[in-house]
Amino acid sequence: MRAVARPFRRLRRHLVVIAGLGTLAYLLLPNVIVTVFSFNKPAGRFNYEWREFSTDAWTHPCDVAGLCGSLSLSLWIALWATLGATLLGTLAAFALARHRFRGRGAASGLFFLPMAMPEVVMAASMATLFLNTGVAFGFWTILIAHITFCLSFVVTAVKARVASMDPRLEQAAQDLYATPFQTFLRVTLPIAAPGIAAGALLSFALSFDDFVITNFNAGSTVTFPMYVWGAAQRGTPVQINVVGTAMFAVAVLCVLAGQLAGRRKNRRRGSRRS
Amino acid sequence: MTTAAPAPAPVRETAPARSRSARRVPYRLLLPGILWLLLFFVAPLVYQASTSVQTGSLEDGFRVTWHFATYWDALSTYWPQFLRSIGYAAVATALCLLLGYPLAYLIAFRAGRWRTLLMVLVIAPFFTSFLIRTLAWKTILSDGGPVVGALDSLHVLGLTDALGVTEGHRLLATPLAVVCGLTYNFLPFMILPLYTSLERIDGRLHEAAGDLYAGPLTTFRRVTFPLSMPGVVAGTLLTFIPAAGDYINAELLGSPDQKMIGNVVQSQFLRVLDYPTAAALSFLLMAVILGMVTVYLRRAGTEDVV
């Protein structure tokens, strides 16, 4: 009896591990497929079925018309959208987290609202504005739209960080002869920096990957997600998978390198301590 | 001995002057952001509201005629898409919770030194364009693919066909594929808030519950799950809202029979160019979602999430 029961009990103990790893596999499976199919040599225009191994796409990533152009446009837009949203959002987050004033609740709600709205609604309403005011769709309309929806995320990230900061730190700085400006530069900003960086990173990722809002406000301008969308209708070049795989690899490597650097720093500290 | 000074020194002039300029600081900080949102978030909604009650055509132009019937027409024409959106989003949200909870729990309590790596693996797919990843599902679910083959040989597809979630022994262009895509796309939005609230739970609470005669299941039901409620509420909202408005998954993985309300808004706006109908549908979608979220938050009892 016992001998039979034991494997079952062990299975039950590890059920959460098995289920969790199953979910992780579900999350990562598409990335595996994207990577594998970046080495495919499809027969037709669509890269959905495996045919044979090839590194053509990796050696000639820009051979497909428009792909690399759209990629650099997306990076460019993401960069400016990040700058704009981070600047506006950080200022607002400081006001909301640091000050008590009339209308604070309303302002806080206004900054939250864009996140609580389905993207398609925001996309259509912004396009309506541009149509009605006669603004030509293109780079600028995309940029404006991206800043608008990234703003909320920056405010949320920075606000959380600033709110958790001990106000006595700024008082201590002032007590130690730092003028208000020096206090901001030397204490407030460095301590808020991780929140600002998180907001900026999120903005960059959101802007770079945005399709819905861009779809409504781009006109004939083609960002990378727009390119992929078009490709899904006309034919998917393998180079799309190359870009996807490269982005995934770069992201994972960056994070792991950061972790490794942090760990080495800790180890150095640890050895000094002993 | 210290007592009250007979004549307190007069209130100094500098104090109120300094605090008056200090009182303006938050407004100055907020001004750029608020202006931006008024111009590019509130004004568009106003324009859209006005558009939704206009009539006319692209050639003759649109004029405000307070034609509220557009709303009624839109609703009576597209109610199946509305219902489908809500249904798909609800099922996808439930699946996300079901799939996401074990992973969040695993990372929070059982991962040990693998915690960071697992977190990286949850977030990393974000860095590959979600369109590319969704297209990968087309490969995974393709008719001649291993998944269809395996499910078919296990007679699962026969069962799902009978249930009406798949059709003709295939996965692509079925409701199952769309829901599977929605679940996949919004799963991280469920896992991250769940993880955040689980991670805050003191591990000793589990020991305390065990000490007080609660088995693992009771501990989960009575201690862990209630404490993770903020994460559950935030996660379901972050999943449900975008899923209900999504049109990518239905477009790429579904057939015309799986069109959601987002697809209708998109095609009305970008293809049919019927702006009033698109605007009315947008507002209806917004109203439905806001209504459902309000009811949900009331029942969940937590107003201050996210």
Added chain:
Amino acid sequence: MTATAPSGPGGSGTDVRLAGISKRYGAFTAVHPLDLTVPAGSFFALLGASGCGKTTTLRMIAGLETPTTGSVVLAGRDVTALPPYKRPVNTVFQSYALFPHLDIHENVAFGLRRRGVKSVRKQVGEMLDLVQLGDLARRRPHELSGGQQQRVAVARALINHPQVLLLDEPLGALDLKLRRQMQLELKRIQTEVGITFVHVTHDQEEAMTMADTVAVMNAGRVEQLGAPADLYETPRTTFVANFLGTSNLITADVLDASGDDLVLRAADGKLALPAARCQVPARAGDKILVGIRPEKIALTHADDAETVPDGRNRVRGRISSASFIGVSTQYLVDAPVATGTAGLSVYAQNVERDPRLVPGAEVLLHWNPGHGFGLDAAQRIEAGTDVDLGEAPS
């Protein structure tokens, strides 16, 4: 009246004068108009329960709080209008407020750098040696223990050679043993550098151990100011009597006020109290409170009553509980004179313990009349016994 504390050991410090200073938040008055002089080079403690206004007073000296009325004068210079970064004072904050993004060296160098000092390395090194943290210069604050963080906070303030060092509950986060150790350490540093220290605390033992002068604050006012021994031996209010240590307060009627000693009646017995030790003018027929510290009372078994010398105040009672503390035994005695609920407290040194002194025993309590003190009977007798000593900023 202006309070002036006796001069401290002297040194490079500066005197602090608060003139009619007060702070109101809307309808709430945190600090009532207050005149206070802290002599140069002294170790001055502001002692009180949370919410008594002691931290607000400190913050007004630092410039972190703008007074509603009054002025702050440092070494004869009115600094009331100066922002904190222009005042020659530095603060050791509650929970230290060390900059988490800077290492220990940079934390300590912060003030010097802001004032444009170019080469800080030598000074910082010396200062870290003074607080015995020389080898931790490159650590971050969160890698240090509570006691180490506290010393960094002191070093960070002291390196600027402030004219006055303000300490806001600097030992509040430390455990008891470390606290005792740091008390001595701070006292040593103060004697060494000779700077004026203003120390805010809710711990009466801490205040008495460290300070030359203690100001006891209650509800936004200074109740009494003086050397620790004076405050303890001759409290002027029931609050001070109860807040600093423990006091037995007995309600008594004045029978005769003509001699050097007042003759009093409490319950059915007579007590004596030197007229000079009574804080209120007493005439025959008045009611006063007689206070006596528990360790000043001797306990004799009722059977040996005749061995008690003449000239001592005597009170009869019955022991209701006895707790053995080690160095002493603390008795609670039910006595007719005890108007409070708990009875009289008696601390007896464990030198020669009388085995008959157990709960239920009839005893005679007696003390030297000169050890008692007289207080105005028109005060709340329990004032200062039920205060909140929580860590919340006051």
